[in-house]
Amino acid sequence: DGGITQSPKYLFRKEGQNVTLSCEQNLNHDAMYWYRQDPGQGLRLIYYSQIVNDFQKGDIAEGYSVSREKKESFPLTVTSAQKNPTAFYLCASSTPGGGSIEAFFGQGTRLTVV
């Protein structure tokens, strides 16, 4: 079945540590996105990538980094510079044509700083 897989589902981080959230898709989508969800804040865009080896900052990129070495994969690293990383993180992908213009989402990763 085609879809987006995020791992792990739950992640705990000690202060000062970097952690990497995985996102893999087998939908053959060109674009991939990372959103952060906090209570009452909706979904806010962290980074997005429209093609391999290229990505752009979203509205809240500070303290995060990404890479896009393969079309299928778009990992997100939460660095120690992110002062308030506890949140729910959603990865999504999309394609510009073919009658399917919506974004498809993974099941999310809940990150908690301990």
Place this chain on the structure above:
Amino acid sequence: AQTVTQSQPEMSVQEAETVTLSCTYDTSESDYYLFWYKQPPSRQMILVIRQEAYKQQNATENRFSVNFQKAAKSFSLKISDSQLGDAAMYFCAYRRWAGNTPLVFGKGTRLSVIA
């Protein structure tokens, strides 16, 4: 930059009744897409309905329909015959027409369904 506003943080509806969730947006573009996503307690984002701005006819998907008012930049979601399974967070989202661009989301409306 485009913005999406959902002015109702919480709503409730009796089972089998109808409820309307509001959404307004701001854009200077004439062509774009609008969406309603549902996020149940599992937190999986599920597409409910979508609307292309060039289409005058309002989109409908079974019990879900929209009232798209382009001039007013309004995109409300009507849920008819509400069911317990409709209880969720609902997000309105905007996407530019051109290119493979990110969706811009509102802050969401939490819908409770009362048995």
